[in-house]
Amino acid sequence: MPKHPTRREFVVTSTSTLAAIAAIPVLSPSLRRDLARRDAAIIARPFDLHQVRLLPGPFRDDLEVNRRYLMGLDPDRLLHSFRVTAGLPSTAEPYYGWEAPDNELRGHFVGHYLSGCALMAAQTGDDAVKARGDLIVAELAKCQQADGYLSAFPSELIDRLKARRGVWAPFYTYHKIFAGMLDSYTLSSNAQALDVATKMAGWTRDWVQPVDDTQMQLILRTEFGGMGESLNNLAAITSNMSWIDVSRRFDHEHILTPLAEGRDELTHVHANTTIPKIIAAARRYEITGDQRSHDIADYFWREVTGKRCFVTGGTSSGESWKNPVGQLAGELAPDTEESCPTYNMLKLTRHIFGWTADARAADYYERALFNGMLGTQHPADGEKIYYTPMASGYWRMFGTPDHGFWCCHGTGVESHSKFGDSIYFHDDDGIWVNQFIASEVNWGEKGVRLVQETAFPAKDTTRLIVHVARPTQVALRIRVPYWLGGGASITVNGGRNLTIAGLRSSYLTIDRAWHNGDHVDVALPMKLHVHAMPDDPTLQAVMYGPLVLAGKLGPEPTRAGPTPPRMTPDFDGSPVTKPITVAAINAPSDDVTSWVKPAGKPLEFKIVGQEREIALVPFNRLFDARYAVYWKVTRG
Ligand SMILES: [Zn+2]
Incomplete structure (x- = not known):
């Protein structure tokens, strides 16, 4: 069950925060099934991306490189294969690599591109990026068939799955476009995108409906991305539970059953094919309260972050978990740490933190974000990485302008558009400050704007400044990380310095009525x-x-x-x-x-x-x- 962490916690003033959290009721099964209470399982809610802005620092620099990269791509070249498939004219030169007209994954990057533009528009408020995303949505809508099918390749490729004929990963590709449309709706307020996505889901429902469970489980051996996650998301967006039933058809029991029973059978399993199946379970739990889905995601997250990750927070070698659990020394190779699994583990961690408010999840997020994600984009031109070699003597290798468009290129344009998405979380009473990244969060419902001024990690301090129209009671919960090299110290409004020793992977909470301009200085010594x-x-x-x-x-x-x-x-x-x-x-x-x-x-x-x-x-x-x-x- 979700619960507030019972690990050591230091509360500077009152304990009302903990009391409030402890009072969250355990939901009855019927309530859990109630979509109106679909987020009740969530203790710590992430802020919408548009509520968070990055301030100058390495993450904003990286984001700006990606913004230029996104705007530098040519919409007509991106759309070429969609138009050709739909029988519409296109004279544009296509992009190549995995977007080439003869590549079975063509179109996947365009879905990521939609998500990237939607995330970037929400993260920065940039109207030009939003307009670019809206343009792609509108042009793709013209390519959608009457039955809802939308892809840069004919549906014959997906039909090959039923016959078990060779094909790369058609549902994986379909999902990227589906998810891009949903992101365009939720992050960028594009109503047309929801209409397109709903029709795409309808085509999927009609495709899987006649397939029996045995055949479907065979089909699910072929990588299908986050189909389950997006169908769950559509259910939440539309309050239409029938999409949950469609998402269940994408429950790959060969992977899920051992995890539900607490068995790690991940050895030799392809990492990035697997993690989205777990994210789908995580989202299912949040929407329906299904305990099995919770247990799958919870067990998987602990196994992978605790036993199958490198020091960077990245995972996989040759795209798989090659060795038995806990045996990583033999996995160092030039093709370690595919970037997509890091993207997906960060997504999964965001869910896990929401249910637990456990600082260890935020610790992992920091590890993977600072070491496994920042640095996967070349600062000169925004090209993205595929593998990050953990073997010594190699180097980071990036794509080239016309010939990349790999899976990691796609997840990369998303990751480098949303650095603000897990810095802060909140409940009704307060804010968790999880990451030390120069930024501000505008909590409109509460009338609080929190500004974080920091040069972290170049300096080991951060300052939190509270802006309020009137004195407001808010609990500020500041993460005390696992790596702390001495006592954390804290000062409110320049007053007495309080040093707290022996507190790691926990939160330091200051619960008080804040006045405008109040500020907290925190020092987190590194070693x-x-x-x-x-x-x-x-x-x-x-x-x-x-x-x-x-x-x-x-x-x-x-x-x-x-x-x-x-x-x-x-x-x-x-x-x-x-x-x-x-x-x-x-x-x-x-x-x-x-x-x-x-x-x-x-x-x-x-x-x-x-x-x-x-x-x-x-x-x-x-x-x-x-x-x-x-x-x-x-x-x-
Ligand atoms: Zn990849």
Whole structure:
């Protein structure tokens, strides 16, 4: 059952917040089924994206690069294959890569593009981005068939699933467009998009209706993205429970049953095919109160974040979980950490936090956001990454302008449009401040605007400023992260400094009547620490506070890749692209500070006492260079 965390918590003033949360009633089954109370399972509600604005800092810089990237794409080129499929004229040159006219996933990126524009418009209030999204919706609506089908390829590709004939992932692609339409409605107020999405869902309902359960389970072996999630979302948007019934047809029991029974049978399973099935369960729980769906999502999240993730919060090697649970040391490779699973784990974590208000979920979110997501877009041109190699001696590889459009390119344009989406959550009484990102949230219902001024993580402090028209009682719950290197300290309105020791993965709550201009200063000391592989304690990554540090090993061979783009760092196979060998670290002691020293600049360090010094920098800002994240550390 959802519950407020029972872990240690420090409340600066009154305990009314905890009392209020504890008083949330357990819902009866009938109430749970009541769509009118569909969000009752949620303790901590995320703010709508349009209520949050980013202030200057690395996340806003990254967002701006993506905004330019989105607006730089040509709508007619994006729409080409849709128009051709619908029998409409198109003289535009198509895009290539996975959007090429002969690629079975063509059109998938356009769905992500719709979501990206909707997210970006909500995140920034940019009318030009909204207009771009609206244009794509309107043009795609002209391509929708009378029976609701809308795709850049003929429905024959989806029909191949029934005959079990070879096809890549047609429902995966269909879902992207479906989700893009729903996002355009919910985030960008485009009513036409909901009409298109509802018709697309109707076509899906008619397609699955004659398929018996046995055949459907066979069909579900082929990747189908977030069909279940989007159908659940449509049910919530329209208050029409029949869409839940359609979503159930996409419950892949081969994956879900073991998870419901608390068994990790994820080894050899494709990560990014799987996570959306779990997000669908999470959304189902929120809408219907179905306990089995809750248990599936809860167990899966704990298994993957606790036992199957690298130090960055990313997961998968060769796109799958290759080894038995907890065995990660053997998974380091050039094709680790496909970016889509990180995108999807962040989405799932947002749900998990909503049910639990558990700081450990926000801790994971920070880990994956700062280390696994920031840095997956090239700052020069907005190109996106596919894999993030965890093997040493490789480098980040990005797409090329006309020839990428991979899955991760698609999830990338979404991720880099919505950095404000999980900084703050709220209930009726207060706000959770989960991430330390320069931003502000406008809580209109409460008449509170909270501004967070921070240079985090370059500095280990943040200031929260409350803007209210009249004194207002609000509980500010500030996350105290797992990585804290000393006592957290807090000052209200420049008064007495209060230092709290021994509090990690928890919340520091200040519940009081705030006056306009009141401010809180929080210091969260960082320190160097290591993150060791669970199955090999001598294989260690170095962290400073929340940041993974990477060793700079020299420039990458070349940025200008061949065409088509290189899918892995070894794509062209030439000797120059081979990794370079990284020597083991000879450590004088178990204390990381015996071999890692400050380098004289904020967040920069160096490995000392070895054959040569190696510069260590935040992994999320290391581009165009070979690197190492994990080090073999031996005691000298
Ligand atoms: Zn991907």
